[in-house]
Amino acid sequence: MPAQTEKEMKEFTKEDVAKHNTEDSLWVIIDGVVYDLTRFADFHPGGLSVLLDVAGQDATQEFYGLHRQSVLTRLGPKYEVGRIKGVKSKITMQKAGDISKVPFAEPSAWQGFYSPYYNESHFKFRSAVRTFMEEVVGPDAASNEDSGTAADAEIFAKLGDFGLLACRMGPGPHLKGRTLPGGVKPEEFDYFHEMIAHEETAGLGFPGYQDSIGTGMVIGLPPVLHFAKKELKAKIVPEVLSGKKRICLAITEACAGSDVAGLKTTAKKTADGKHYIVSGTKKWITNGTACDYFATAVRTGDGPGGISMLLIERGDGLETKPIKTSYSAAAGTAYITFENVKVPVENLLGKEGGGFQVIMFNFNHERWFIVAGVTRGMRLVVEESFKWAQQRLVFGKPLIEQPVIRAKLAHMVSEVEAVHNWLENITYQMTKMDYIEASTKLGGPIALMKLRCTRVATHISDEACQIFGGRAITKSGMGRVVEGFQRTFKFAAILGGSEEIMADLGIRQAMRVYPRDAKL
Numbered sequence: 107m108p109a110q111t112e113k114e115m116k117e118f119t120k121e122d123v124a125k126h127n128t129e130d131s132l133w134v135i136i137d138g139v140v141y142d143l144t145r146f147a148d149f150h151p152g153g154l155s156v157l158l159d160v161a162g163q164d165a166t167q168e169f170y171g172l173h174r175q176s177v178l179t180r181l182g183p184k185y186e187v188g189r190i191k192g193v194k195s196k197i198t199m200q201k202a203g204d205i206s207k208v209p210f211a212e213p214s215a216w217q218g219f220y221s222p223y224y225n226e227s228h229f230k231f232r233s234a235v236r237t238f239m240e241e242v243v244g245p246d247a248a249s250n251e252d253s254g255t256a257a258d259a260e261i262f263a264k265l266g267d268f269g270l271l272a273c274r275m276g277p278g279p280h281l282k283g284r285t286l287p288g289g290v291k292p293e294e295f296d297y298f299h300e301m302i303a304h305e306e307t308a309g310l311g312f313p314g315y316q317d318s319i320g321t322g323m324v325i326g327l328p329p330v331l332h333f334a335k336k337e338l339k340a341k342i343v344p345e346v347l348s349g350k351k352r353i354c355l356a357i358t359e360a361c362a363g364s365d366v367a368g369l370k371t372t373a374k375k376t377a378d379g380k381h382y383i384v385s386g387t388k389k390w391i392t393n394g395t396a397c398d399y400f401a402t403a404v405r406t407g408d409g410p411g412g413i414s415m416l417l418i419e420r421g422d423g424l425e426t427k428p429i430k431t432s433y434s435a436a437a438g439t440a441y442i443t444f445e446n447v448k449v450p451v452e453n454l455l456g457k458e459g460g461g462f463q464v465i466m467f468n469f470n471h472e473r474w475f476i477v478a479g480v481t482r483g484m485r486l487v488v489e490e491s492f493k494w495a496q497q498r499l500v501f502g503k504p505l506i507e508q509p510v511i512r513a514k515l516a517h518m519v520s521e522v523e524a525v526h527n528w529l530e531n532i533t534y535q536m537t538k539m540d541y542i543e544a545s546t547k548l549g550g551p552i553a554l555m556k557l558r559c560t561r562v563a564t565h566i567s568d569e570a571c572q573i574f575g576g577r578a579i580t581k582s583g584m585g586r587v588v589e590g591f592q593r594t595f596k597f598a599a600i601l602g603g604s605e606e607i608m609a610d611l612g613i614r615q616a617m618r619v620y621p622r623d624a625k626l
Contacts, residue, residue, distance in 0.1 A: 115139075116188035120164070123190070127162030129154065134165040136178065138193040141185045166197075170497045174584060175200060202244075203237030210519045211489035213526060223298055223530055230288035231299050235306040238268055238287065243319065247312040251590075252581075254435025256318035256396045259349075265319060266349030273303040274324050276471070280331060280343060297536040301478045301529070308479035311486055311587045313594040314434025321437075322354030322393030324475055325602075328468040329355070329401045329415055333456040338417065342399060353399040356388040356418075356442055357465060364607045366403065366413070366465060371444060373404035373416060375451070382406075382416060382454075384447040392601075394440025395426050402444075403465060406458050413461035416453050423447040432593050470549055472602045473556045474536070477529055480559050480598045483591055484522045484566045490587045491515060491573045505573070514569040521562040528555050550615025557608040560599035567592040 118140050126133035132144045134157070147154050152172070160168050169178070179199065205216050215221035216232070242264055243257070250257070257265075265271050269286045277300070281292035290299060304324075310316040323346060330342050330353070345351040362368035371386025384404055394400070398420050406414040418424065423445040431439050456464045492515060495506035505511050532555060535548060570588045571578040577585030578592060599605050 115186065117191040118188050119191055124162040127158075129158065132157055132161045133187070134160055134163065134169075135190060136164075136166050136169050136182075137197045138190050138195045139182070139186055140188045140190065141182065142187045143185055146181075146185055167497075167499070170197075171499060172584070174586070202240035203233055205233075205236075206489055208489045208492050210523065211485055211492070213485075213530075214523075221530075223534055227288065227290050227294055228298055228302060231286075231290050232288075232302045232306065234288035235270065235273075235303060236309065238270070239306050239310060242268075244310060247310050247315045250318075250436050251312040251315040251434045254314070256393070256436050256438050257315065261319065262349030262352070264349070266347060270303060270307075271320055271323065271349060272347045273300060274307070274320055275327060275331065275347070276300045278331070280347065297533050298530075301533050304475055304478040305482035308482040309486060311483075311590065312434070312436075313483075313590050313597075314436040317392060317433065317437040318396070322352065322391075322397060325392075325468065325472045326353040326355035326397075326399070326401045328471065329455045329464050330399075330417060332467060333415065333464050334417065335452055335454075338452060342417065346399070351398040352393060352396055353401065354391055354393040354397040354440075356391050356394065356400045356402040358390050359387060360389045364604055366462065367410045369403055369405060369413065371402070371404050373406050373414060373449070375406075380451060382449045382451060384416065384418060384444045384449055386444050388440075388442040388444075390429060390431075391426075391440045391442055393438045394442055395428050395438035397426075397438075397440075400424075400442065401455065403461055406461075410462055411459050413465075414458050415455040415461040415464040416449050417455055418444070418447060418449050418453065421447070431597075433597065469603070470544065470552050473552050473608075474529075474532060476598050476602050477525070477552075477556050477559045480563055480595065481522065481526050481529055483595070484518075484525070484563055487566055487570045487588055487591050488515070488518050488522055491518065491570045494574060494577075494584065511573060514573060518566050518569050521565060525555070525559050525562050528558070550612045553603065553608040553615070554612035556598075556602065557605050557612065560595070560605055563591075563595040563598065567595050 120135070123133050123135055123140055126142070129147065130144065132147055133140055133142050143150070143157055147157055150157055206212050209217070215224050216229070243261060246261070269284050272281055272284050273286060273295070276297060277295050281295055284292060286292060286295060307316055307319065327343070327346055330339060334342065342351070342353070346353050357366060357369070359369050359371065361370065371384065371388065373382040373384045375382055382404070384402070386404070388394075388402070400418045400420070402416050402418050404414055404416055405412055424447050425443045425445070426440040428435055429439045429441050433439060495511050495515065496504055498505040500508070532548065532552060536544060539547065571592055574585045574588050577583060578588045579585070581589050603611070
């Protein structure tokens with residue numbers, strides 16, 4: 107029931123409302139609630155004539171055919187004057203933290219199905235994180251996405267205090283002593299909790315802005331967590347997980363993407379051996395424009411064995427410039443220039459010449475994290491498409507009455523469910539395997555899962571665009587979520603390893619364990 111009906115309001119009959127059908131007195135009914143739009147008419151984006159067409163009438167169908175429910179939530183209380191006597195509201199008004207009842211909009215365990223993967227802590231965790239994201243992070247998401255503004259220091263501090271930044275780094279000693287969302291204890295936190303944290307971040311539905319709240323950290327902090335010297339780790343990790351400082355991963359260059367061995371940024375030791383002097387560039391670095399620290403791949407020698415990783419702090423000689431991409435500028439995608447940047451040798455991550463191993467250490471986790479986010483985005487698109495097909499009228503009946511639309515939804519649902527089930531299976535293996543076993547067994551499957559995920563995302567985008575029509579290419583209104591997805595899903599097919607690289611890696615890994623005696 108709408109929140110606005112909870113207060114005591116005057117009751118009207120439909121005949122009472124019908125008298126207010128002019129520009130000077132313009133009332134409408136939406137789901138049993140009466141709104142006086144006389145003062146709003148001049149501000150209505152669609153113009154006065156659209157309102158006059160429904161003045162004095164029940165405009166529920168017309169409203170939901172043109173507007174998202176959030177419009178009613180935001181503006182409704184200001185213009186409501188009463189409700190229709192004896193009529194109860196039929197439409198559920200969404201509240202922060204709600205689990206969707208739309209079929210397939212949530213993982214099956216959240217829609218009444220049994221699952222071997224989750225316990226009560228996972229349900230409490232998702233509820234707490236979703237509520238936080240919608241109440242604390244969500245309000246500024248739309249405006250910041252449009253303006254290209256990254257999440258500010260206040261939001262990061264709240265993310266840190268809530269424990270979400272730490273949760274997105276997965277299970278580990280960094281959680282010790284922390285208060286986690288939903289009352290989850292650090293010792294019971296597992297990769298399914300982390301997966302949920304990534305899903306709920308992606309559930310905002312604003313791709314660029316949601317990337318600004320920690321994507322760089324998810325891939326940039328692990329080299330520090332696992333390879334930094336004790337003193338450096340003790341300084342950097344608390345700063346980042348509290349939200350006071352931001353970090354990103356800086357590997358890709360204009361001429362070195364998947365071919366990491368081709369990078370040209372150099373790090374040369376000073377004569378006294380106390381510093382590295384770093385010179386070069388990095389490109390397409392997520393969150394780079396707003397970061398304080400950069401986990402950076404550099405060349406300290408020749409060949410593949412000449413790559414090292416350094417933690418570089420923003421300072422003299424380091425400059426970041428925004429790169430215009432299909433994403434909102436809120437993501438902070440950066441071009442980075444290093445001009446004789448002085449870096450203490452203590453900031454070496456791992457061993458000199460061991461950078462490739464540091465880079466590879468987190469690749470499986472990065473790809474798994476990408477799949478978790480994209481899959482949540484796809485579910486959101488499926489939910490939006492299902493809702494739209496139910497409420498959009500064409501040729502006098504709901505769009506979903508068209509067999510071709512039902513066929514599109516069927517393919518969308520079946521493909522998303524398949525990817526998510528694969529993701530859950532991989533996540534379960536992660537909870538059981540140590541790093542060595544996971545590195546040996548999961549590299550190939552994760553690569554193939556990412557390939558399948560981004561191929562499915564392509565199809566989901568195509569089908570959703572056809573269901574929404576022109577609204578799917580409009581940044582605001584009913585098609586906002588679909589427009590954002592179709593404009594940005596391709597990032598996942600490139601970042602963390604392109605589809606072609608993922609396909610080849612998956613099969614090459616399988617070939618390594620192929621039984622020599624297997625014949626047709």
